[in-house]
Amino acid sequence: MAKGDRVTYDPAGVFLPGSAVSATQLTALAARLNAIRSDVTQDSVEAGEVSEPDSSLSACDCTFRELPERMLDDYVEHRQQSDLGRILQTARWIRDHVDRIVVVGDVGVLSGIRALLDACCEPYFNHLTRSQRGGRPRILLAGADLDNDAITGLITLLTEGRSPDLLDDRWALLLVDTPTTDLPTKLAGRHLLRSLRSFYRADSATVAEMDAPLILVMTTVNGVRDSDRSTGFRQTIPVPADLDEGFGTFSAVGLLPAAIVGMDIVRLLEGASTANDHFRTAPVGSNSVLDFVGVNHLWRTAGPTKACGMRIWATALHATARWYAQLRQQQMGRATTANGTDRDGHREASAAERASLHPVGAEDVLWTELLVTQCRCDPLMIGHLESDPDGLNPLADRSHPDLMSAAISETIRGHRQSGRPTGVLRLARLNEHTLGQVMQMAMLAVAVEQRFPFDKTGPDPPGGLGAKNWPDFADRFLYDFR
Known part of the structure; x- marks a missing residue:
């Protein structure tokens, strides 16, 4: 440096x-x-x-302090099998298969993600064409409030007049689910999950090519695996269970959205x-x-x-x-x-x-x-x-x-x-x-x-x-x- x-x-x-x-x-x-x-x-x-x-x-608990070194050391030793390696692999899969990713989380989660995106992405990233974005998906944030019109407008944007067979129309859902997840976040997740399942209809040729385009980030490994089996989500990445609320930006909660839009999360x-x-x-x-x-x-x-x-x-x-x-x-x-x-x-x-x-x-x-x-x-x-x-x-x-x-x-x-x-x-x-x-x-x-x-x-x-x-x-x- x-x-x-x-x-x-x-x-x-x-x-x-x-x-x-x-x-x-x-x-x-x-x-x-x-x-x-x-x-x-x-x-x-x-x-x-x-x-x-x-x-x-x-x-506050200071588990967050050692998280960057722990993730970097694990990545050096285990590469693709490490948490960071899995995050990078998942980000590549998302970039190759969809043009929009919707992140659902509470205010604390979304504020950290927004900080990463605004600081390192192009100022009008979501308004650029896919080629101008280097093939990286647009990213949308939801779940911070109970605004009926906001979530309805988002669902309309994602589904109306769009086809899952077209790459530019496909979207994925990243649910950040922690022990403190609040009611607005749960409701947004429910509405968007229902819309996503309806969008990727059973007769779509896309369904045969890709698993259900959902990623669920939970706090405990056991919880993640149980959810993975019951819902068929594409991939799940755990968040440290002992990470204090509000300090999760350098866990999968912040790193996965950042990697999806092309940020260098290793340098971060x-x-x-x-x-x-x-x-x-x-x-x-x-x-x-x-x-x-x-x-x-x-x-x-x-x-x-x-x-x-x-x-x-x-x-x-x-x-x-x-x-x-x-x-x-x-x-x-x-x-x-x-x-x-x-x-x-x-x-x-x-x-x-x-x-x-x-x-x-x-x-x-x-x-x-x-x-x-x-x-x-x-x-x-x-x-x-x-x-x-x-x-x-x-x-x-x-x-x-x-x-x-x-x-x-x-x-x-x-x-x-x-x-x-x-x-x-x-x-x-x-x-x-x-x-x-x-x-x-x-x-x-x-x-x-x-x-x-x-x-x-x-x-x-x-x-x-x-x-x-x-x-x-x-x-x-x-x-x-x-």
């Missing part, structure tokens, strides 16, 4: 003269952060370093492994995960009105930010959509907040700027128009990336000149490897942050550390999508 490919967090813009957070404070927090890191990595922790969790606020897992290595070995002060969590924790505990926020400058990462918000809210115990959070678990800054926070930001908000340095496509030049109807001819020699870079620089400069804190989370470029880093770092950050309220050695959040008050404290996180 080139050095420039590592995702970095730079808090230098937070440590301003007179700021509520200083580098010295972060250094003083190092012992607590190291103790929590040991807990997350399941290393031994000396007695007394971290308090036992409140029973009402149990910390390698990126996650890189993030693990950095988290495990880098000291506080140069550890992106621990520094990000530590700085934000220090800021929020500096006063009752302090809040943190993330400003996302790359459209392809909007879904990743929403996935992180949903995961964070879920793990912090947010069971409702109070305080303006939507069903994806994030609260976007209101128009009034945006007006007051940009370009220099509110004094009580610590913003983290999420940036991608290099664009994937060739830069679009502004260009010259003879009549200059929009008055942009003076910018004719500049490109879109030039203007984006100028906007980012001006925002950060405005913050720093006015003494308002800004951290920077930077990707040199956006690809499977850097996305794997970002998403694994986000999961590690949630695991670390969740353990802070159990440590009674530092300042309490406003209202104390009880389960009733902690969610409101944790909810003070804004998202600004540029």
Whole structure:
């Protein structure tokens, strides 16, 4: 991996003269952060370093942390017989036989899949022809709500005027079934399963050539095998039974849809492994995960009105930010959509907040700027128009990336000149490897942050550390999508 490919967090813009957070404070927090890191990595922790969790606020299981390395090692040793090998084989089968794949799962499952797709697929992937997509199927997501018209419209799209004998009309169903699968997901699965069986009618020549085009991803191996025998599904791939809810993106739940649309899931897992290595070995002060969590924790505990926020400058990462918000809210115990959070678990800054926070930001908000340095496509030049109807001819020699870079620089400069804190989370470029880093770092950050309220050695959040008050404290996180 080139050095420039590592995702970095730079808090230098937070440590301003007179700021509520200083580098010295972060250094003083190092012992607590190291103790929590040991807990997350399941290393031994000396007695007394971290308090036992409140029973009402149990910390998340960290099975997710070792999953990337476990899957990669298994793949190296067993290739096609490994979980990753079976995922790749199934993805190839789907690509060869259908032109649409419908993934049915709950909000948490779909938000992770959407993050993968938006970050690494072409922006209008589903609207491209099959040849433009390189023979990869379109991908559709369903099951997040009880909207009758949405599921009816999807079934109409998949079946009306279409024939299973034509490759461009064929579709498959990927059901993500976990112990926490909710009613909307089950209903969507039922309706789509019925429609699929009707679509692939018994007299179709296609049925003789391909098994029932269904894939069921379940939590336990035994459950998968039982379902496979009873329904005749094409193939089933188990998900680790001990994987905590919300952390399954790097299991078959996220990897299979990603592989179907052509993402390099090996590089994705390698990126996650890189993030693990950095988290495990880098000291506080140069550890992106621990520094990000530590700085934000220090800021929020500096006063009752302090809040943190993330400003996302790359459209392809909007879904990743929403996935992180949903995961964070879920793990912090947010069971409702109070305080303006939507069903994806994030609260976007209101128009009034945006007006007051940009370009220099509110004094009580610590913003983290999420940036991608290099664009994937060739830069679009502004260009010259003879009549200059929009008055942009003076910018004719500049490109879109030039203007984006100028906007980012001006925002950060405005913050720093006015003494308002800004951290920077930077990707040199956006690809499977850097996305794997970002998403694994986000999961590690949630695991670390969740353990802070159990440590009674530092300042309490406003209202104390009880389960009733902690969610409101944790909810003070804004998202600004540029």
